[in-house]
Every structure is written in structure tokens, then in C-alpha cells.
């Protein structure tokens with residue numbers, strides 16, 4: 001069972017279970033990450049999607065129409081959004097940034113990493129989907145660079161919150177994905193820390209990749225303070241009874257949503 005700790009709180013309202021970061025609440029950001037609940041699923045085009053949006057909108061006390069959700073396709077594309085942004089602008093997009101209060105930025109996952117950024121000085125938020133493909137394309141880095149270049153944010157002011165995702169012990173890959181990671185992130189000189197030799201399965205050596213650590217390294221290299229990277233430390237696979245997990249549930253798996261708004 002997931003339980004509250006020094007980083008997160010767990011709530012239940014109108015039949016929806018969800019998680020919130022204490023620090024993000026303290027900073028005044030209206031947000032949540034959905035946990036598995038009856039009748040809630042954010043799978044695109046799924047039968048429950050519309051009703052699920054209505055439920056979260058009600059809990060956050062926002063109009064459903066204010067929820068901005070990119071059509072995630074494991075790209076490294078991050079877009080700046082405002083009141084004029086329409087859904088069609090957000091195809092092949094995996095991250096959204098805004099400085100507009102009242103716009104709710106959303107991303108979905110089931111094992112992938114969702115990163116919530118907030119700069120309380122410049123009042124800018126970003127919500128980023130960084131699965132292993134996005135992580136390899138350094139989408140987190142691109143998001144922060146955009147916050148700096150487009151909104152004048154300073155890295156040392158930026159907070160990053162890491163939502164539930166599959167963690168190193170359960171994120172198993174083949175040699176090709178491991179080698180690619182080694183090649184891309186060799187420059188960090190820390191590949192030994194985020195690549196672990198795993199089990200041998202069907203005569204093949206498996207590897208485990210710590211994609212959370214890779215994101216952390218990228219962010220710290222940009223000047224984000226380690227203490228401002230706040231991780232819920234929840235493995236979606238280990239907690240698949242309560243958290244959406246593609247690997248945990250297989251075919252027909254449900255999706256969770258992360259929503260944040262100033």
C-alpha cells in the first residue's frame with residue numbers, strides 16, 4: 001500500500017485516488033497524479049477517458065476545457081502554450097510549458113517518467129513525459145533550456161518533481177538499448193551508476209537502466225539544485241495494484257495523468 005511520507009500525500013475524493021507532492025502544494029501549485037481508481041482511465045480514446053477528465057477537473061476545481069494535453073509520441077518536442085493553443089498544435093509533442101495562470105498542463109503515463117517543473121520566481125510551469133525514449137532524447141534538458149531561453153528562468157530557481165514511474169530494478173532492457181544509453185550518456189562518466197547488469201533470460205544477458213538517475217544527472221548538469229529535484233520514489237511496477245503500469249498489467253493497461261496549474 002502506498003502511504004504518505006515526507007514527500008507525498010495520498011488522497012481520495014469523489015471515488016478518485018490521487019497523489020500530491022507536499023512541496024508543490026506548499027508552493028501553491030494546484031496539481032495531482034492519479035492512482036488506480038474504479039472507472040478512471042486516461043487511455044487515449046478509451047471509453048472512460050471523457051468521464052475521467054470530468055472527475056479530475058472537478059477535484060482540481062477547474063473547467064475541463066482548461067486541461068492541455070499533448071499527444072505524446074515519445075518525442076523530445078516541448079511546446080510553449082497559452083490561451084490560444086489548440087489541441088492540433090500539440091501533435092508529436094511530449095512536453096508543455098506555460099507562464100499563464102489558469103492553464104492546466106497534463107501528461108499521461110504507465111511506467112514512463114512524468115516530470116513537473118516549477119519556477120516560483122518567474123512563475124513558469126512545465127509538464128514533461130520522459131519515457132526511456134524521451135530520456136535518451138534528453139527531453140528534460142530541452143524543457144529546462146526552453147524555460148531559461150523563453151521565460152528567463154534561472155536553473156537554480158527551478159524545482160523538479162518526479163512522479164511514479166518504473167524504477168531501475170524493474171526496467172529491464174536488451175543489450176541494444178543498454179549500448180545506446182552508454183553511447184548517448186558516456187559523456188557524463190556515470191554510465192556505471194545507471195546501467196546495471198541484470199539477469200540472464202532465455203540465454204540473453206539483460207540490463208537494468210536507471211532512467212530516473214539519467215534525468216537527474218541531466219538536470220543537475222544544467223544547474224538545477226539536487227535538493228530541488230524531488231522524487232516520490234514510487235516504482236509503478238512494484239505498486240501496480242495502485243499505480244498505472246504497462247509492464248505490470250500488460251495488454252489493456254490503464255494510463256494515469258499528471259496535471260498541474262498555477
Ligand SMILES: [Zn+2]
Nearest residue numbers: 170235237238
Ligand atoms: Zn519496482
